[in-house]
Amino acid sequence: MNTKIWLSSPHMGTAEFEFVKEAFDTNWIAPLGPHVDGFEEDLAAFTGVAQVAALSSGTAALHLALVLAGVGRGDEVICQSMTFSASANPITYLGATPVFVDSEPETWNMDPLLLEHAVKDRLAKGKKPKAIIPVHLYGMPAHMEEIMAVANYYDIPVIEDAAEALGSFYKQQACGSIGKMGILSFNGNKIITTSGGGALIGDNTADIQQARFLATQARDAAPHYQHSHIGYNYRMSNVCAGIGRGQMLVLKDRIAKRRDNFHYYQTQLSALPGVSFLQEPRGFFSNRWLSTVLIDPVLSKGVSREMIRLALEKENIESRPLWKPMHLQPVFEGAPAYLNGVSATLFKNGLCLPSGSNLAITALERTVNMIKQLFEK
Numbered sequence: 420m421n422t423k424i425w426l427s428s429p430h431m432g433t434a435e436f437e438f439v440k441e442a443f444d445t446n447w448i449a450p451l452g453p454h455v456d457g458f459e460e461d462l463a464a465f466t467g468v469a470q471v472a473a474l475s476s477g478t479a480a481l482h483l484a485l486v487l488a489g490v491g492r493g494d495e496v497i498c499q500s501m502t503f504s505a506s507a508n509p510i511t512y513l514g515a516t517p518v519f520v521d522s523e524p525e526t527w528n529m530d531p532l533l534l535e536h537a538v539k540d541r542l543a544k545g546k547k548p549k550a551i552i553p554v555h556l557y558g559m560p561a562h563m564e565e566i567m568a569v570a571n572y573y574d575i576p577v578i579e580d581a582a583e584a585l586g587s588f589y590k591q592q593a594c595g596s597i598g599k600m601g602i603l604s605f606n607g608n609k610i611i612t613t614s615g616g617g618a619l620i621g622d623n624t625a626d627i628q629q630a631r632f633l634a635t636q637a638r639d640a641a642p643h644y645q646h647s648h649i650g651y652n653y654r655m656s657n658v659c660a661g662i663g664r665g666q667m668l669v670l671k672d673r674i675a676k677r678r679d680n681f682h683y684y685q686t687q688l689s690a691l692p693g694v695s696f697l698q699e700p701r702g703f704f705s706n707r708w709l710s711t712v713l714i715d716p717v718l719s720k721g722v723s724r725e726m727i728r729l730a731l732e733k734e735n736i737e738s739r740p741l742w743k744p745m746h747l748q749p750v751f752e753g754a755p756a757y758l759n760g761v762s763a764t765l766f767k768n769g770l771c772l773p774s775g776s777n778l779a780i781t782a783l784e785r786t787v788n789m790i791k792q793l794f795e796k
């Protein structure tokens with residue numbers, strides 16, 4: 420059997436283990452400590468925000484962002500439909516309802532025109548959405564200026580889901596730093612990892628401090644355990660933050676390699692009939708977390724997305740269909756949705772190719788050759 424080629428696997432540098440060892444040597448084995456502070460500072464410097472709270476996951480970060488936005492039972496929150504379920508799940512943790520908005524074809528992210536239509540329609544139905552969650556999918560920035568214009572006009576806070584977009588920039592601004600708050604993820608498959616973790620980022624110091632407070636069981640200032648708020652156990656551990664500090668030292672290399680992967684696939688495959696790649700609009704910079712490809716079944720002479728996926732699987736090469744939109748998920752059946760068909764088509768025709776920053780050129784060649792062979796048949 421050929422060696423397995425993974426979609427996106429963890430890629431450690433050389434300093435991570437030293438940071439972790441330091442945590443052990445100093446016995447900072449807790450959900451606080453100098454590495455947590457240091458990782459937060461590193462992330463703030465990289466993204467240009469005033470404040471960062473390092474947390475146990477991106478999902479936890481989104482949950483806290485929604486708490487801070489005052490989301491509660493019976494409320495509605497607008498969410499991009501084309502995304503991973505973790506963008507929408509925390510809305511339901513708070514007893515609120517997600518309202519899904521479809522994508523535009525240029526970035527595959529929230530369509531600003533459809534967003535405005537959705538906001539107007541919810542207002543007409545007597546409910547003002549409490550927050551808007553756009554996503555920078557696969558690292559490609561959303562059309563933030565247009566989204567922020569709608570959000571500001573209707574005075575609704577934007578929480579950017581930048582879980583896949585650390586290192587992506589929209590007109591020089593880091594993804595996650597543009598809305599009221601943003602969330603990052605350091606899960607094992609993301610561009611950098613802490614084995615599991617996330618962060619809430621923003622410029623409002625009071626908000627992020629409140630997030631840290633809620634994330635450590637909401638303990639009031641008292642010698643005994645006193646609580647006036649419902650708390651969570653969502654802080655990042657000092658051991659994980661040590662991994663994160665090491666990963667920050669190689670983040671720029673990881674972005675460069677992921678972008679090289681994309682460039683290689685595009686150069687090798689874009690001449691094939693019906694095959695196309697997601698382009699960066701002017702002023703957009705994608706970290707190319709995952710390289711994705713679209714197969715137009717009308718032009719591709721019988722080769723479908725699924726044929727490619729199965730052929731790669733047979734060769735021990737992991738690939739995966741694009742995210743299945745939330746409005747098509749059984750668990751969100753019946754949730755309000757504003758649709759234009761874009762995300763459904765992307766799901767039907769799109770494929771994520773092996774994209775790790777640790778892939779050898781031979782792995783990329785194997786993948787490309789398999790795909791080319793299918794088109795030659």
Ligand SMILES: *Cc1c(COP(=O)(O)O)cnc(C)c1O
Pocket residue numbers: 475476477478479502503505506554580582583603604605606616617
């Ligand atoms: C990974 C991911 C999350 C969740 O992050 P975790 O750290 O895994 O909880 C949220 N949204 C998107 C778009 C993601 O890809």
